[in-house]
Amino acid sequence: MGAGSRGGGSGGRHGVGAVQGLQEVKHFLIVFSKTDGLILLKAFREDEAREAIRQRFEYERLNQGLQVQNDVEVVVLMAASVATLFRTHGRYFA
DSSP states (O other), X not given: OOSOGGGOOOOTTTOXXXXXXXXXXXXXEEEEETTTEEEEEEEEEGGGHHHHHHXXXXXXXXXXXXXXXXXXXXXXXXXXXXXXXXXXXXXXXX
């Protein structure tokens, strides 16, 4: 499954694609590999919280073996903006 729908994008270790509709975004699904860096950043509007959580569980299932090895983290975070997310959880975007 790739990045992209709902205005999200991925950008490799040092860059993240533009996220459109930032005024509506409240939830961010992040798939992060400690080895490879950011794998996915996907944005969800405030009213899409359940979908964000559903997709989190799906990505956890898909990456189960890597999670056991403690290499991949799958999280949903809330933030007012991408800038806030970068400031509060910068380790995912370094």
